[in-house]
Amino acid sequence: MPVAKRFLPFCAILLGFSVVLRGAPTARPRYQIESGEIAGAKYTWLRPSNWNQRLLLLAPRQAPESSPLTAELKPNDPLFSSFLEEGWLIATTSYRRSGLILADGVADLDALRAEIVRRNGPLDRVLVEGDGMGAVIALLLAEREPDNPPLYQGVVAADPIFELRERGGNGITLQPKIPVVFLSTRREFHAAERYALTNVPKTVRPFTPALLRVNRDGVGNINAAEKSFALQTLDRWIDSGRPEVEGSDPTKSSIDATQVPDEKPTRVIFDSDHRGFTAHINGIVNPRGDLVIDAQPNDFTAIGVSTNAFFRVKIGSHIFRVRFDKDESTVKRGEWTAFVDADGFYTLSRRQLSAARFTQAALGDEVHVDAYAGSEAGEPAAEEGAENAAP
Numbered sequence: 001m002p003v004a005k006r007f008l009p010f011c012a013i014l015l016g017f018s019v020v021l022r023g024a025p026t027a028r029p030r031y032q033i034e035s036g037e038i039a040g041a042k043y044t045w046l047r048p049s050n051w052n053q054r055l056l057l058l059a060p061r062q063a064p065e066s067s068p069l070t071a072e073l074k075p076n077d078p079l080f081s082s083f084l085e086e087g088w089l090i091a092t093t094s095y096r097r098s099g100l101i102l103a104d105g106v107a108d109l110d111a112l113r114a115e116i117v118r119r120n121g122p123l124d125r126v127l128v129e130g131d132g133m134g135a136v137i138a139l140l141l142a143e144r145e146p147d148n149p150p151l152y153q154g155v156v157a158a159d160p161i162f163e164l165r166e167r168g169g170n171g172i173t174l175q176p177k178i179p180v181v182f183l184s185t186r187r188e189f190h191a192a193e194r195y196a197l198t199n200v201p202k203t204v205r206p207f208t209p210a211l212l213r214v215n216r217d218g219v220g221n222i223n224a225a226e227k228s229f230a231l232q233t234l235d236r237w238i239d240s241g242r243p244e245v246e247g248s249d250p251t252k253s254s255i256d257a258t259q260v261p262d263e264k265p266t267r268v269i270f271d272s273d274h275r276g277f278t279a280h281i282n283g284i285v286n287p288r289g290d291l292v293i294d295a296q297p298n299d300f301t302a303i304g305v306s307t308n309a310f311f312r313v314k315i316g317s318h319i320f321r322v323r324f325d326k327d328e329s330t331v332k333r334g335e336w337t338a339f340v341d342a343d344g345f346y347t348l349s350r351r352q353l354s355a356a357r358f359t360q361a362a363l364g365d366e367v368h369v370d371a372y373a374g375s376e377a378g379e380p381a382a383e384e385g386a387e388n389a390a391p
Contacts, residue, residue, distance in 0.1 A: 045091035052087030059134030065099035079224035135160030223342035225259035261344035276370030289354025
């Protein structure tokens with residue numbers, strides 16, 4: 001797969017270091033991890049030993065204002081691993097501050113691209129993939145007048161939050177100057193469709209965005225296979241000069257990018273009465289602080305928990321009630337929901353607050369789940385009131 005080009009002045013590097021990881025059968029490094037800081041923004045990139053002069057630049061979603069700045073890349077991520085094998089350099093930034101950051105976020109991506117060029121040489125292609133706020137930042141890159149040749153060749157915008165605005169800043173113009181592929185879950189698809197299908201003259205919008213939909217609830221509930229599909233679609237568009245599907249044609253305005261994960265053998269341990277089970281935390285969704293547990297739909301079915309029902313969760317000393325639903329939109333701030341994520345496991349979410357911070361949970365911790373008995377259904381668990389009041 002390929003990527004697009006971009007270069008802008010960058011600030012002095014405050015910190016830089018590298019670590020070489022070696023593959024098992026050979027002494028040659030498989031990739032290098034480079035980390036550092038530019039103008040207060042942390043960065044990390046993975047450079048494979050077979051680098052093909054292409055860059056995949058990741059624009060992360062918004063982090064709570066109190067969050068520390070981090071730029072994490074996991075080489076074993078299924079999306080990154082396939083790109084690394086093909087020779088792409090993968091890079092991301094923390095931005096220079098947490099919270100809402102659009103104009104400075106654009107500058108931080110530009111500075112990171114410039115530093116990659118300075119340290120590694122010219123780029124053949126640069127693609128930008130953004131999620132949530134990061135998708136808006138990617139769109140702002142796509143909408144500005146490009147250099148000649150352009151520094152970026154294309155953008156994948158995953159569930160952008162179009163309503164984001166900075167005081168005194170410029171918003172979305174609906175006029176991308178480079179190819180844009182929208183990747184949208186059910187609830188977010190119509191906003192992307194409005195952007196793509198708005199009638200804008202070709203003189204100011206030379207590229208009509210392509211629309212890819214994910215048949216799943218939950219904002220940003222998109223897996224690596226679906227992002228890879230979107231990036232491949234963008235890559236082929238750049239190579240061929242035309243998208244596989246054109247948003248300007250309302251009769252054929254999108255294609256289904258949904259990649260349904262296979263149900264895996266159960267990982268939970270059922271209670272003797274089969275009304276509950278013990279699972280483990282196998283992921284923490286940063287920066288939101290949601291908890292991913294290694295339970296699947298069939299595990300909940302086996303203990304009699306179905307959609308819209310409540311069940312009870314115990315993590316350490318904390319016991320609380322959770323609503324089993326399609327996403328977190330059905331509950332109030334501070335209340336708990338559980339919904340299947342894009343990889344087929346369940347996410348425990350405390351709406352607009354951090355589940356990980358409240359429970360002090362860590363990867364590998366046990367999570368006990370049990371169904372409410374008859375009269376208990378709908379009754380809050382012991383800590384419900386205190387839990388909702390927690391900061």
